[in-house]
Amino acid sequence: MNKIKLMSHLVAGYPTTELALTAARSLIRGGADILEIQLPFSDPSADGQAIQTACTKVLERGYKTSDGLAFIAQIHSEFPQIPIYLMSYGSLVYTPGVENFCKKAAEAGVKGMIIPDLPFDYDEGLTAACKKNGMINIPVAAPSMSAERLHKMAGAGFPYIYAALRVGITGTDTKIDQNTLDFLKKVSEGGSKVYGGFGISNGEQAKALASSVEAIVAGSVFVRIITENQNDESKLAQKVEAKARELTSL
Template sequence: MTRYTAMFERLARSGQGAFVPFVMVGDPTAELSETVIEALIEAGADALELGVPFSDPVADGPTIQHAHIRALEAGADFTACLEVVGRVRRRHPELPIGMLIYGNLPFARGLETFYADCAAAGIDSVLVPDVPVRESAPFSAAARAAGVDPVYIAPPSSSAQTLDAVAEASRGYVYAVSRVGVTGAEHASSTAGLAESVARLRADAAAPVMLGFGISRPEQVAEAVAAGADGAISGSATVAIVERHAPALLSAPEGGAERATVLEAMTGELQDFVRAMKAATRRRP
């Protein structure tokens, strides 16, 4: 049984969906991002989706683009990200950890080496957002050989053929996109057509379905679960909290009272957000 399977089965027994926050590893620094991740887990995140910084994040809106830039400026490369994940994995052996990584990195590293490195760090799944499912076969083969779940996106208003292909290729979970466009809390999600898409995916024995893009409020999580999704992923809203506090964190002297105060404010805001979003995953009778 994989960590994802165990998580979804546990949540189903208790009448809950999953809430999965996304943050960028290395934002605003590798050390501080690790503190952010621990705050999310402590507040009740069921799993994590973690980004690896990249210079051309075509699927992301401005908020997450800024997170890529901050992390790159702080020197967070793939090796540094794996080190952070490895430490988190050792502290949380049962927590599902997914990574969102743009396709250039796996290509440059070599697919077999890339997925083997992910597995060694304790990563459960990898979503490559700029690789469509029709081009996914080499990625899926290398991922499965390494024991990593390949995750693919089910776009809104997809054809039945595309949904069937996503269902067949995905392991761990399916990332159902709530609307056309890029990530961003400034554009609301939509559950229109989600119930039909979920039904089609389930007919093809797909992995559990998570709704993402534009999920920033508890009522959107509740709507996603009511529409049949197994949970929701929130990225830009989480990253925006880090972004608001990043300038003060980076300018404050390390080890000083000022930095400790800002860090406490940021982690407190993150935890309040996660608790509210998680509470909205409870299924109504």
């Protein structure tokens, strides 16, 4: 491994479609291996202030699911080699019909779905619909899960599991300690590869996690950089790329 694998999170259309595309290009230039693109949602249960605020700003423009899928399709057409995972919440997937939603997502270029509020064993048919459309469902494991439930998820045969590294919401700093590494070990005990995120914002954390996960996940740190530099596109691009390089450097 000559670099740390990075899944970077972006809110579709934030702060504008053009600047979100600039950010996506900069993330990939900086070494992001996977893009996790969030469809803006009005009442997110797992997102901290940076991402919640970004979602609100985009929704105020009247942004729709179809706009988010068009954004994903554009990135996929530019970077077909980069896997794109769609992150959202259950109601956006369930309302138009899970099968219908998955078909549209796959057509836009989505390779996997991360829907944190759909339990892995009561997912309204999401795993099956993903499989039918050439995608994977990536369930979310949290340290607050009972040992029995975590063991059940780990043994359920998912190719990948997203491990939230602590209880609570995204965006606040996460300490990587022995408890974190023990949790990751339990998540991977059934053979699933693990993506580890929640509060990852610097290279030190990334290095501490690197040998225990398939890829680190970082989101709020990029959303904050985008927010702080939205009035200067070249600075935004430069800072997003630099942060991605920091997180992927061994």
